[in-house]
Amino acid sequence: MTAPLRLGIAGLGTVGAGLIRLLSDNREHLTIALGREIVVTAVSARDRSKPRDCDLSKAVWYDDPVALAQSPDIDIFVELIGGEEGAARAAVEAALKAGRHVVTANKALLARHGVALAGLAEQNDCALDFEAAVAGGIPIIKTLRESLLGNRIDRIYGILNGTCNFILTKMQAEGRPFAEVLAEAQKLGYAEADPTFDVGGFDAAHKLAILTSLAFGTQVAFDEIHVEGIEHISEADITAADELGYRIKLLGVALRTASGIEARVHPTMVPKHSAIAEVSGVTNCVAVDGDRVGTLLLVGPGAGSEATASAVASDIIDIARGGGVPPLIVPVAHLKPHRRAKIGEHQGAYYVRLSVFDKPGAMAAIAKRMGDRGVSLESIVQRRAKSALPGASGRGEPGAPATVTLITHETTEEAIRGALDAIESDGNVSEKPQMIRIETL
Amino acid sequence: MTAPLRLGIAGLGTVGAGLIRLLSDNREHLTIALGREIVVTAVSARDRSKPRDCDLSKAVWYDDPVALAQSPDIDIFVELIGGEEGAARAAVEAALKAGRHVVTANKALLARHGVALAGLAEQNDCALDFEAAVAGGIPIIKTLRESLLGNRIDRIYGILNGTCNFILTKMQAEGRPFAEVLAEAQKLGYAEADPTFDVGGFDAAHKLAILTSLAFGTQVAFDEIHVEGIEHISEADITAADELGYRIKLLGVALRTASGIEARVHPTMVPKHSAIAEVSGVTNCVAVDGDRVGTLLLVGPGAGSEATASAVASDIIDIARGGGVPPLIVPVAHLKPHRRAKIGEHQGAYYVRLSVFDKPGAMAAIAKRMGDRGVSLESIVQRRAKSALPGASGRGEPGAPATVTLITHETTEEAIRGALDAIESDGNVSEKPQMIRIETL
Numbered sequence: 001m002t003a004p005l006r007l008g009i010a011g012l013g014t015v016g017a018g019l020i021r022l023l024s025d026n027r028e029h030l031t032i033a034l035g036r037e038i039v040v041t042a043v044s045a046r047d048r049s050k051p052r053d054c055d056l057s058k059a060v061w062y063d064d065p066v067a068l069a070q071s072p073d074i075d076i077f078v079e080l081i082g083g084e085e086g087a088a089r090a091a092v093e094a095a096l097k098a099g100r101h102v103v104t105a106n107k108a109l110l111a112r113h114g115v116a117l118a119g120l121a122e123q124n125d126c127a128l129d130f131e132a133a134v135a136g137g138i139p140i141i142k143t144l145r146e147s148l149l150g151n152r153i154d155r156i157y158g159i160l161n162g163t164c165n166f167i168l169t170k171m172q173a174e175g176r177p178f179a180e181v182l183a184e185a186q187k188l189g190y191a192e193a194d195p196t197f198d199v200g201g202f203d204a205a206h207k208l209a210i211l212t213s214l215a216f217g218t219q220v221a222f223d224e225i226h227v228e229g230i231e232h233i234s235e236a237d238i239t240a241a242d243e244l245g246y247r248i249k250l251l252g253v254a255l256r257t258a259s260g261i262e263a264r265v266h267p268t269m270v271p272k273h274s275a276i277a278e279v280s281g282v283t284n285c286v287a288v289d290g291d292r293v294g295t296l297l298l299v300g301p302g303a304g305s306e307a308t309a310s311a312v313a314s315d316i317i318d319i320a321r322g323g324g325v326p327p328l329i330v331p332v333a334h335l336k337p338h339r340r341a342k343i344g345e346h347q348g349a350y351y352v353r354l355s356v357f358d359k360p361g362a363m364a365a366i367a368k369r370m371g372d373r374g375v376s377l378e379s380i381v382q383r384r385a386k387s388a389l390p391g392a393s394g395r396g397e398p399g400a401p402a403t404v405t406l407i408t409h410e411t412t413e414e415a416i417r418g419a420l421d422a423i424e425s426d427g428n429v430s431e432k433p434q435m436i437r438i439e440t441l
Numbered sequence: 442m443t444a445p446l447r448l449g450i451a452g453l454g455t456v457g458a459g460l461i462r463l464l465s466d467n468r469e470h471l472t473i474a475l476g477r478e479i480v481v482t483a484v485s486a487r488d489r490s491k492p493r494d495c496d497l498s499k500a501v502w503y504d505d506p507v508a509l510a511q512s513p514d515i516d517i518f519v520e521l522i523g524g525e526e527g528a529a530r531a532a533v534e535a536a537l538k539a540g541r542h543v544v545t546a547n548k549a550l551l552a553r554h555g556v557a558l559a560g561l562a563e564q565n566d567c568a569l570d571f572e573a574a575v576a577g578g579i580p581i582i583k584t585l586r587e588s589l590l591g592n593r594i595d596r597i598y599g600i601l602n603g604t605c606n607f608i609l610t611k612m613q614a615e616g617r618p619f620a621e622v623l624a625e626a627q628k629l630g631y632a633e634a635d636p637t638f639d640v641g642g643f644d645a646a647h648k649l650a651i652l653t654s655l656a657f658g659t660q661v662a663f664d665e666i667h668v669e670g671i672e673h674i675s676e677a678d679i680t681a682a683d684e685l686g687y688r689i690k691l692l693g694v695a696l697r698t699a700s701g702i703e704a705r706v707h708p709t710m711v712p713k714h715s716a717i718a719e720v721s722g723v724t725n726c727v728a729v730d731g732d733r734v735g736t737l738l739l740v741g742p743g744a745g746s747e748a749t750a751s752a753v754a755s756d757i758i759d760i761a762r763g764g765g766v767p768p769l770i771v772p773v774a775h776l777k778p779h780r781r782a783k784i785g786e787h788q789g790a791y792y793v794r795l796s797v798f799d800k801p802g803a804m805a806a807i808a809k810r811m812g813d814r815g816v817s818l819e820s821i822v823q824r825r826a827k828s829a830l831p832g833a834s835g836r837g838e839p840g841a842p843a844t845v846t847l848i849t850h851e852t853t854e855e856a857i858r859g860a861l862d863a864i865e866s867d868g869n870v871s872e873k874p875q876m877i878r879i880e881t882l
Contacts, residue, residue, distance in 0.1 A: 022591045022733055029658075032775050033590055033766045131588070137734040139580075139588035146762070147572070147580035149474055150463045150754035217470075275716040275726075275740055292463055292751040293578040299716055299738040310733040313591035321587070323763030325474045334473050 002036040005320045006073060008100075010065035010091055011080030012045035012052055014305035015105060015132075015312065019078070020054035022309050023316075034320045044068040069095035076101040076127075076319055078312065084108035096120040096128065103315040105132035105308055111206040114213065114220035115335065118327035128327040129315035134207045135160060137307030138300040139314065140286045144214040145329055151290030153215040155255035157439065160207040160265075162282030162302040163191045163198035164230050164250040168267075169280040172238050172247065178231065190282060200229035201250060201265040208252035211286070212263050212338070215254060217330055221263075221338035228266035237353060237434060240405045241269055244351070244379065247277040251439060260339035262346060269351050269438040275299070276441060287441075295441075344414035346437070349378070352408065352420065353434040355401040356382075362428040363404070369422045370408075373415040378407045401430040407438070443477040446761045447514060449541075451506035451532055452521030453486035453493055455746030456546060456573075456753065460519070461495035463750050464757075475761045485509040510536035517542040517568075517760055519753065525549035537561040537569065544756040546573035546749055552647040555654065555661035556776065559768035569768035570756035575648040576601060578748030579741040580755065581727045585655040586770055592731030594656040596696035598880065601648040601706075603723030603743040604632045604639035605671050605691040609708075610721040613679050613688065619672065631723060641670035642691060642706040649693035652727070653704050653779070656695060658771055662704075662779035669707035678794060678875060681846045682710055685792070685820070688718040692880060701780035703787060710792050710879040716740070717882060728882070736882075785855035787878070790819070793849065793861065794875040796842040797823075803869040804845070810863040811849075814856040819848045842871040848879070 007023075009016050023030070023038055031037045044062040062068035069077045069091040077095035079102060081088040088109055095102050097120065104110070110117070110133055121128035131141045135158065144153070159165050163185055170181045182199065185191035197203050209222040230250050241248050246269040254263040270277050275297055279285045284302025289295050301307035318324060328335060356362050363382075370377065382404045408416060420433040448464075450457055464471070464479055472478045485503040503509035510518045510532040518536035520543060522529040529550055536543050538561065545551070551558070551574055562569035572582045576599065585594070600606050604626060611622040623640065626632035638644050650663040671691050682689050687710040695704040711718050716738055720726045725743025730736050742748035759765060769776060797803050804823075811818065823845045849857060861874045 018733070026591050026593075029771070030590060032771045137737065139584055139737075142583065142588055143580055146758060147583055147755045148751070149471060149758045150467050150751055152467075273719055275719040278714055278716040278719050290751065292459070292747045292754075294742045294745070294748055296578065296580075297738075297740040299740070301735045304735070306733045307735055310589070310591055310731065313733075314588045317587060317590045321764040321766065323765075325762065330470070330473045 004037040004039045005316070006039055006041040006075045007078055007316065008042040008044070008068045008071055008074035008076070009040060009078040009080065010044040010068055011082065012043060013080065015308045016045070016080045017052050017054040018305040018309035019312050020056070022313050024055060030317070034317065036320055038316060038320060041073050042068050042071055065091040066094045069100060070098040074100060076103055076316060078316070079104040079106060080312070082106055084112045089113060092117060093120060096124050096126050099124050099126060101127040101319050103129045103312055103319070105130070105312055107133040107206040107210065111209040111220060111222040114210060114328065115332055119332040121327050122331055127319050127324055129318060130210070131315050132308045132311035134210050135284045135286050136300070136302040136304065137310050138284060138286060138298045138302070139311070140211070140298055141214065142314070143296070143298065144211070144288070145325055148288060148290050148293060149325070149329070151292045153288060153290055155253070155289040156211050156215040156286065157251050157253040158286035159249055159276070159279055159284050160204040160252045160286070160302070161198055161250055162284055163195070164204070165279065165284070166190050166282045167199070168230060168233065168248055168250065171233070171235065172242065175235060177235055178233060199231055201227040204250060204252045204265045208254055208263055208265055211252070212254040212261060213328055213335070215288070216256065216261055217334070217336055218261060218338040219335045224263060224338050224340040226264040226266070226343045230267050232434070233267050234434070236403060237436065240353060240381070241351070242272070243381070244405070244407060245272050246270060246351070246438070247272050248436065249276065253439060257341040257345065259345055260341040262341040262343070264343065267436050269436055270441060274441050344412065344417070346413040347410055348440070349410050349438040350408045350416050351436040351438060352406040352416070354404045354406070354423065355430040356404050357401050357428055357430060365426055365428055366423050369419045369426070373419045375411045375415050375419050376409045378409050381405045445478040445480045447480055447482040447516045448519055448757065449483040449485070449509045449512055449515035449517070450481060450519040450521065451485040451509055452523065453484060454521065456749045457486070457521045458493050458495040459746045459750035460753050461497070463754050465496065471758070475758065477761055479757060479761060482514050483509050483512055506532040507535045510541060511539045515541060517544055517757060519757070520545040520547055521753070523547055525553045530554060533558060534561060537565050537567050540565050540567060542568040542760050544570045544753055544760070546571070546753055548574040548647040548651065552650040552661060552663040555651060555769065556773055560773040562768050563772055568760050568765055570759060571651070572756050573749045573752035575651050576725045576727055577741065577743040577745065578751050579725060579727060579739045579743070580752070581652070581739055582655065583755070584737070584739065585652070585729070586766055589729060589731050589734060590766070590770070592733045594729060594731055596694070596730040597652050597656040597727065598692050598694040599727035600690055600717070600720055600725050601645040601693045601727070601743070602639055602691055603725055604636070605645070606720065606725070607631050607723045608640070609671060609674065609689055609691065612674070612676065613683065616676060618676055619674060640672055642668040645691060645693045645706045649695060649704055649706055652693070653695040653702060654769055654776070656729070657697065657702055658775070658777055659702060659779040660776045662781070665704060665779050665781040667705040667707070667784045671708050673875070674708050675875070677844060678877065681794060681822070682792070683713070684822070685846070685848060686713050687711060687792070687879070688713050689877065690717065694880060698782045698786065700786055701782040703782040703784070705784065708877050710877055711882060715882050785853065785858070787854040788851055789881070790851050790879040791849045791857050792877040792879060793847040793857070795845045795847070795864065796871040797845050798842050798869055798871060806867055806869055807864050810860045810867070814860045816852045816856050816860050817850045819850050822846045
């Protein structure tokens with residue numbers, strides 16, 4: 001039996017407490033499977049006096065997480081502090097420099113400093129593991145690092161933010177507007193008081209930055225991701241998507257193109273009859289297209305203290321097991337620069353919703369603008385706007401702008417944007433055209 | 442740089458050739474990630490002269506796979522021969538006894554001899570890895586062995602046979618009968634000339650036997666699995682399922698109950714609006730309910746030479762990495778006996794389809810038989826049989842037996858079976874009642 005593996009845990013919120021319970025409840029099973037015991041020897045948090053639902057009696061307390069990270073009495077430093085700078089970054093750097101393995105759930109830290117930290121880990125012959133940083137309990141990091149190492153990854157995509165998926169699922173199921181459902185999500189604790197980080201797509205982009213590096217062997221490049229949020233998705237879009245056979249999901253997508261890596265987070269139409277369309281509520285998913293394996297889809301909880309603790313534990317188990325590939329699969333010296341594909345070169349089909357003034361020649365002008373840029377249409381649905389007045393027939397009021405939804409054939413983003421800009425300038429539409437990319441699964 | 446890892450591959454069908462191509466095409470990437478080279482030093486197959494789409498020029502040829510397995514010039518023996526006895530078993534045993542790591546895609550071998558082989562691997566300090574044996578390219582073995590080691594697994598279930606899923610998907614989408622779609626599957630190469638092994642549920646049961654052992658820490662017990670195939674699923678069932686909000690899938694399910702492990706393979710109703718219901722065609726999936734992580738669902742190709750080669754490669758990569766848990770997660774001495782729960786004690790809701798003679802008191806007698814055994818009903822739909830005659834109204838012919846579909850509330854298998862036996866004995870139905878279990882996801 002090998003010597004026990006000693007953990008120092010910094011950050012004792014619900015994930016930290018959940019991890020300590022998990023390790024305690026499963027101590028015997030883990031010891032039998034791994035051939036060595038995992039023990040928590042030291043902990044650190046901001047407030048020592050706070051009551052916590054776990055047994056800390058055998059752990060040494062540190063007020064300073066950096067001091068904990070450097071303690072000679074730990075083998076692994078578990079960072080559950082959070083934040084891309086400050087204590088989290090300082091403690092992780094200190095741990096690696098002191099030769100301690102690091103396990104972290106901190107996506108912001110990795111999205112910003114992933115390459116530098118991976119380099120530090122390599123120099124000091126340490127592990128830097130982060131299964132919990134992307135898609136919570138879904139084992140996507142291990143799948144990319146190990147299971148798919150023999151595949152060339154062509155595309156990786158998924159539902160990476162539970163808050164957005166909860167909101168879009170509710171809007172679809174209950175026919176309610178964005179603002180109302182967001183308020184409910186805030187009440188339930190699924191969304192922050194300032195929801196921008198989630199609904200603006202930035203949280204998903206942090207995760208996509210990490211996945212992109214692992215999938216394509218490139219440097220982590222959060223700033224190179226094209227990000228759009230879900231704030232502008234209306235009930236009209238949700239309804240039209242349903243009628244056209246689609247669901248709207250906030251997807252993070254990264255793929256290889258001839259001109260570089262296309263990495264983007266935005267509302268996306270996916271076919272209604274697909275497994276990904278049925279991923280509802282706060283659940284996350286990640287799909288990977290590999291040249292050998294085809295498409296793998298992993299679905300599971302993207303957040304939650306117990307699921308996150310499970311993922312953190314899997315990293316600890318991995319270190320207990322020994323061996324392993326470098327943090328970013330290849331040594332950082334082998335990472336390629338992230339060469340960004342221009343979003344204008346994105347190729348795909350598009351959903352477009354226009355509010356068209358009911359006047360002669362308007363539709364002809366719109367169709368011409370599309371045709372001028374080589375955008376051909378798969379379908380056109382025109383409806384008069386329903387009156388909002390009670391007692392109205394619901395069949396559309398004469399004179400009101402008609403809602404026109406279009407599905408294009410495959411075209412480029414540059415072409416569709418050019419056409420929509422021209423349509424807007426022509427003055428035939430009463431509001432800015434809505435445009436949603438359709439992803440081929 | 443560590444010394445190269447030397448492979449001996451026995452069995453050079455499409456998977457073996459695909460594996461050799463994968464290792465060759467990704468040689469540089471794998472060497473960088475793993476810090477050591479993977480080389481194929483020896484191969485064996487039945488027919489040396491057969492043309493193969495891979496480069497064998499650097500490998501030593503063996504006519505006898507057992508001799509290859511014992512060669513001092515290999516570190517890993519890759520068994521791609523197939524079959525639960527014969528050359529496959531002999532060669533795997535020989536390899537382990539000679540201290541070679543073993544990677545196999547052979548589900549039948551593991552379902553029958555998994556415990557003995559795992560014990561042999563432990564005694565000789567060898568790895569025995571089998572990612573490709575269950576659900577093809579889906580990394581479910583690694584997920585159970587490593588990612589979920591800190592979870593108590595409560596249930597594992599999935600679509601484990603692509604042939605059955607292809608047939609059921611086609612029947613549903615195209616409204617065609619079983620026999621016709623089976624013939625098409627045979628023509629496409631998705632089903633064997635004798636389809637019993639697939640459509641009878643036995644292939645899925647092999648895989649479930651392995652999953653059950655890993656999930657619950659029990660001995661592999663193929664013979665303890667309750668197996669039903671899809672041969673008796675009719676168009677009427679597919680249609681009724683759709684109307685009631687379900688899809689019919691052949692699931693393998695294993696769960697803990699108070700009286701033991703309930704492991705079963707049978708046609709199952711799953712909610713139409715679930716990710717698993719949208720797993721269509723030859724695609725497989727596996728879901729795991731863990732006490733910490735909640736539910737994880739993995740979807741991907743269950744077969745195919747390239748996907749299988751990808752899974753075999755992941756095991757080789759794992760051995761190159763080093764370390765690892767025992768083949769069945771805990772040493773075989775720690776495996777618990779498989780205590781089988783009685784299928785009669787299965788608790789769940791049921792779909793029942795009856796062809797009821799149109800005579801006074803028939804429905805009352807049926808309802809009484811259900812009530813006598815405490816089976817309460819969630820829904821009853823009664824329809825007269827449509828006439829098959831051309832020009833008929835389609836509204837049902839007087840005198841023909843009426844089709845009655847029932848959905849029960851949760852009950853026991855013993856109760857529903859007792860009620861259906863009594864209903865059949867009463868002579869109120871024109872054919873054997875159809876009964877399909879409903880699985881709560």
